[in-house]
Structure formats: structure tokens, C-alpha cells
Amino acid sequence: MIKSNNNPVKEIINEEVSLFSMWIRSVRRRAARPVSGVRSTGGDVRGSGGRGLAITPPMEEIPVDGPLIDEQSLTIEPAPPMLGLPPASIAGALLEFGITLASASQRVLMLDYDGTLAPFKVERMEATPYDGVREAVAQIMAMGDRVVIISGRLATEVATLINLDPMPEIWGCHGWERLVGGELSRLPLAPKQSERLFKAGYTLKNEGFQSRLEYKHGSLALHWRGTTEDEKSAILTAGLRAMEPASGVDMKMHRFDGGLELRATGRDKGVVVKEILSGLDPKTPVAYLGDDLTDEDAFRAVQSRGLGVLVRPEPRETAASVWLKPPEELIEFFGLWLKSTQRKS
Numbered sequence: 443m444i445k446s447n448n449n450p451v452k453e454i455i456n457e458e459v460s461l462f463s464m465w466i467r468s469v470r471r472r473a474a475r476p477v478s479g480v481r482s483t484g485g486d487v488r489g490s491g492g493r494g495l496a497i498t499p500p501m502e503e504i505p506v507d508g509p510l511i512d513e514q515s516l517t518i519e520p521a522p523p524m525l526g527l528p529p530a531s532i533a534g535a536l537l538e539f540g541i542t543l544a545s546a547s548q549r550v551l552m553l554d555y556d557g558t559l560a561p562f563k564v565e566r567m568e569a570t571p572y573d574g575v576r577e578a579v580a581q582i583m584a585m586g587d588r589v590v591i592i593s594g595r596l597a598t599e600v601a602t603l604i605n606l607d608p609m610p611e612i613w614g615c616h617g618w619e620r621l622v623g624g625e626l627s628r629l630p631l632a633p634k635q636s637e638r639l640f641k642a643g644y645t646l647k648n649e650g651f652q653s654r655l656e657y658k659h660g661s662l663a664l665h666w667r668g669t670t671e672d673e674k675s676a677i678l679t680a681g682l683r684a685m686e687p688a689s690g691v692d693m694k695m696h697r698f699d700g701g702l703e704l705r706a707t708g709r710d711k712g713v714v715v716k717e718i719l720s721g722l723d724p725k726t727p728v729a730y731l732g733d734d735l736t737d738e739d740a741f742r743a744v745q746s747r748g749l750g751v752l753v754r755p756e757p758r759e760t761a762a763s764v765w766l767k768p769p770e771e772l773i774e775f776f777g778l779w780l781k782s783t784q785r786k787s
């Protein structure tokens with residue numbers, strides 16, 4: 443506990459800071475651990491000032507004529523300081539986040555869905571949230587904080603799975619659609635983008651991969667979760683063959699955890715986060731929690747303004763600031779967030 447000179451307000455804030463710092467210490471030890479096989483250009487995987495992993499975001503786009511991502515070739519650069527602080531330590535930055543969170547009147551919690559709030563399932567509509575997630579999100583919303591879910595899925599699918607009333611704001615299809623207050627809005631695609639998505643989907647359907655396809659507004663995903671290595675290889679080969687001709691300025695191929703996706707350019711999770719941030723008071727504390735390569739755009743977007751949290755059973759190269767294991771530490775994070783809000787009211 444931090445001494446507070448008998449000031450009740452300071453005592454409350456210091457207690458929050460203490461709670462966060464205790465939790466953060468355990469996260470920090472793992473976040474600062476170098477990932478096997480990662481090459482650092484700075485000679486120190488902890489980066490300047492030992493801020494934890496300082497890593498160039500993973501290469502998400504697949505070279506049109508190159509091999510799949512070679513993670514050994516990733517180059518690591520020092521990450522920029524977080525929260526406007528000098529790069530003293532990741533614990534210091536997180537401590538600052540705890541103080542900001544505890545003393546703020548408005549806060550924004552941005553969340554990916556699959557792999558972050560819910561475990562992966564081969565049957566995608568069976569991916570309901572981890573125990574305790576619904577309750578935690580509902581309570582955070584009830585305390586007045588803004589919760590935004592940003593997913594690659596259709597927004598309506600996320601709404602069905604999270605099943606909350608009231609429903610949080612949901613951005614679906616990597617930011618091509620938004621569901622808020624029961625109203626679904628979609629940004630228009632260029633005719634060429636629609637045509638290229640249709641052609642790639644048609645090709646893959648005719649090759650027998652219909653059950654592996656997910657048709658979305660602005661993208662086409664090809665899933666291999668739950669398959670053998672041989673099956674995965676066949677799906678990947680077919681996916682590259684069908685999607686590569688569609689790739690260019692207005693369409694890109696992306697790898698995600700469990701598949702390959704052809705996406706219209708112009709929207710991604712980072713764009714959504716930037717749009718949300720642009721409408722906020724710069725002092726508003728924000729956090730983004732995600733697990734997948736598609737979340738790296740969001741981690742980069744939130745890096746200078748708030749906290750990026752990688753939620754994943756295992757660490758990997760990331761632009762997030764800390765890593766936590768779901769579901770226990772995720773629920774713990776929500777609990778600390780909620781506790782700060784409750785203390786504030």
C-alpha cells in the first residue's frame with residue numbers, strides 16, 4: 443500500500459494503483475520475456491529502458507508472390523513510449539494507466555471478440571463468451587463506461603453470441619459495419635471490390651471449400667481450424683490460388699489465427715480505433731484487448747493513447763504493451779477496471 447498522508451481521495455486512488463500494480467507485476471514478468479526465435483535489431487529485446495518487448499508489428503499482409511509469413515524474418519524495433527511517459531518501465535506506464543483509470547470520469551474499453559472474450563470453436567456460432575465475461579461487460583457498461591466490440595465477424599453474429607441487454611456498440615467486418623442502438627449501418631464497397639470478393643468465393647466454392655468459407659461485408663474468410671495438417675495445406679493452397687489474383691491496391695490477403703482472409707482495403711481495426719479516439723477527450727483512458735494478428739492495427743493505433751493488451755494463451759510478437767492469459771486474467775482485468783469505477787462513484 444502506498445502511504446497517502448490521510449487524504450481519503452488519495453487513499454482510494456492509491457489503493458487502486460496498488461491493486462493494478464500488483465496484478466501488473468505478474469503480467470510484466472511475462473511481457474518482458476523474449477519470444478523464442480525473435481531477432482532484435484537493438485541488441486536488447488526489452489527495448490529502451492526495459493519497457494518490455496519492443497517489437498515491430500507482425501507482417502500481416504501476405505506477399506503476393508512470396509511465401510507465407512516467415513516469423514523468423516521479423517525485425518524488432520523499439521516501441522514508442524506509452525501514455526506519453528518517458529520510457530522508464532512498463533510497470534511505470536501501467537501504474538500511470540491505473541492512476542488515470544481510477545481518477546477519470548469517462549473511460550473507453552475496446553474489445554475484440556473471438557479468442558479474446560470467447561474461446562475459439564470449430565463451429566463458429568458456438569463461440570460463446572468465457573464464464574464471467576457477460577457479467578463483467580454488463581457491469582462495466584452499467585457503471586457508465588463505453589464498451590466497444592471490434593470484430594472481424596458480422597456485427598449481428600457478435601451481438602447474437604455476446605447476448606447482452608443493453609448491447610454494447612459493435613463494429614463488425616473489420617470496421618465495414620457498425621451496430622449501435624439496434625441500427626446496423628454498412629460502409630459501401632467499390633464495385634471492383636465486391637466483384638473480386640465474389641470471384642474468389644465462387645472459385646473456392648467450386649473447389650469444394652464451401653463449408654470453410656465465411657462471407658462477410660468487405661471480406662471473405664477461409665477457415666482451417668479443426669483440420670489436419672494435410673487438410674490445412676490443401677485449404678491454404680486453394681486459398682492462395684483463389685485470393686492472389688484478387689489482391690492489389692483495393693484488396694489484400696491477410697493471415698489470421700486459423701485461416702486466410704481476402705479483405706477490402708480502407709478499413710481495419712486500427713482505423714476504427716483511430717476514429718473512436720478522434721471523438722474523445724484526449725485525457726480519456728482507453729484500452730484495447732485483442733488476440734489476433736488483425737488486432738495489431740488496433741494495438742498500434744492505441745499505443746500512444748492508452749493500453750494495448752494481448753489476450754492469448756501464449757505470448758507472441760506484438761505491438762501490445764502487456765500480455766494476459768484468458769480467461770482468468772481477463773476476468774481479473776475486468777474486475778480491477780470495475781473496482782476502479784465503483785470506487786469512483
Ligand SMILES: [Mg+2]
Nearest residue numbers: 554556557734
Ligand atoms: Mg480475435
